[in-house]
Amino acid sequence: MENWNTSSNFILLGLLGHSRTHRILFSLVFMTFIASLVGNALMILLIHTDPRLHTPMYFLLSQLSLMDLMLVSTIIPKMAANYLLNSRSISPAGCGSQIFLLLTLGGGECFLLSAMSYDRYVAICHPLRYHVLMSHMLCSQLVAGSWLLGGIDGLMQAIVALSFPFCSRREIDHFFCEAPTLVRLACADTSVFEDVMYFCCVLMLLVPFCLILTSYSLILAAVLHMLSPEACKKAFATCYSHVAVVGLFYGAAIFIYMRPKSYRSAHHDKVVSAFYSILTPMLNPLIYSLRDSEVKGALRKCVASVWP
Numbered sequence: 001m002e003n004w005n006t007s008s009n010f011i012l013l014g015l016l017g018h019s020r021t022h023r024i025l026f027s028l029v030f031m032t033f034i035a036s037l038v039g040n041a042l043m044i045l046l047i048h049t050d051p052r053l054h055t056p057m058y059f060l061l062s063q064l065s066l067m068d069l070m071l072v073s074t075i076i077p078k079m080a081a082n083y084l085l086n087s088r089s090i091s092p093a094g095c096g097s098q099i100f101l102l103l104t105l106g107g108g109e110c111f112l113l114s115a116m117s118y119d120r121y122v123a124i125c126h127p128l129r130y131h132v133l134m135s136h137m138l139c140s141q142l143v144a145g146s147w148l149l150g151g152i153d154g155l156m157q158a159i160v161a162l163s164f165p166f167c168s169r170r171e172i173d174h175f176f177c178e179a180p181t182l183v184r185l186a187c188a189d190t191s192v193f194e195d196v197m198y199f200c201c202v203l204m205l206l207v208p209f210c211l212i213l214t215s216y217s218l219i220l221a222a223v224l225h226m227l228s229p230e231a232c233k234k235a236f237a238t239c240y241s242h243v244a245v246v247g248l249f250y251g252a253a254i255f256i257y258m259r260p261k262s263y264r265s266a267h268h269d270k271v272v273s274a275f276y277s278i279l280t281p282m283l284n285p286l287i288y289s290l291r292d293s294e295v296k297g298a299l300r301k302c303v304a305s306v307w308p
Helices: 020-049 056-084 092-125 127-133 136-163 179-183 191-224 229-257 266-291 293-306
Strands: 010-012
Touching: 020 056, 020 266, 020 293, 056 092, 056 136, 056 266, 092 127, 092 136, 092 179, 092 191, 092 229, 136 179, 136 191, 179 191, 191 229, 229 266, 266 293
Parallel strands: none
Antiparallel strands: none
16 A cells, blocks of 8 residues: 555545435535524524623623524535535545544533533522622633633644554545544554544533533422422523533533544444534534523514514
8 A cells, every 4th residue: 555645635434425315415404504604693693682682691691693504504515515516525624624623623512511511500509609609711711622622622632633644545435524534544553643632522511511410410409499390490491502512512521522443434424423513413403492591582573673
């Protein structure tokens, strides 16, 4: 096998073929992509324009929608272009960009979801000090920290993954460039990098997840001490949406990045990656808008202003 130079492209084997069933599936994927763009863009617009939503919780939610918007825009347009043009190639620069953006946005969402759980903890356990503990400066620092930590992880893994010598076999059994899948094509010993990558992914997933569990443990303890059933119901209602989003995101991410290598399957990776990169960004704004009366009120107000 001979090494390739930096001008050689990778081949993405993709997710779908060109049978009638796969064409229908592609149409569903594209409609999901459009729904994700519209849903997340609308969520950002509502939070920006409605003064009632200018609170720390909705500021963090707008950043989650922004990350989801960028996530689907990183994957689906290239996937759709390759499918429609019957092309499977992606340049090393394009592959590195996808790895960087995916890990930046995925890592950023991990820490952002933990910041949102802390926001719910303060709102329920320390309601009188909420605006002091969740100040605008602290919210900005939490958001900036989420983007920064995700960006550092993404940049590090993208640079190292593309620094390996690759052999003549340049076929990536995926529909986008993902670091674990790309490293399998290397002609060098990648065990040290894979161990470091696994350790980084565990930290990026488990540290925020432990913070989320801690926040909700304290919330549960506080709710159980509430004497009013109405207060308990209201407290739980403020957490339902966030818990659902955490379950969707972490379930898929842990399956992809924390399984031992002996249990990995390219087919399973593609299916689960499609779930968290295509379906989850569409579901997040739906989960929050359907469960949140203030978001629904802002949406009704927006619709009424357009069509009085």
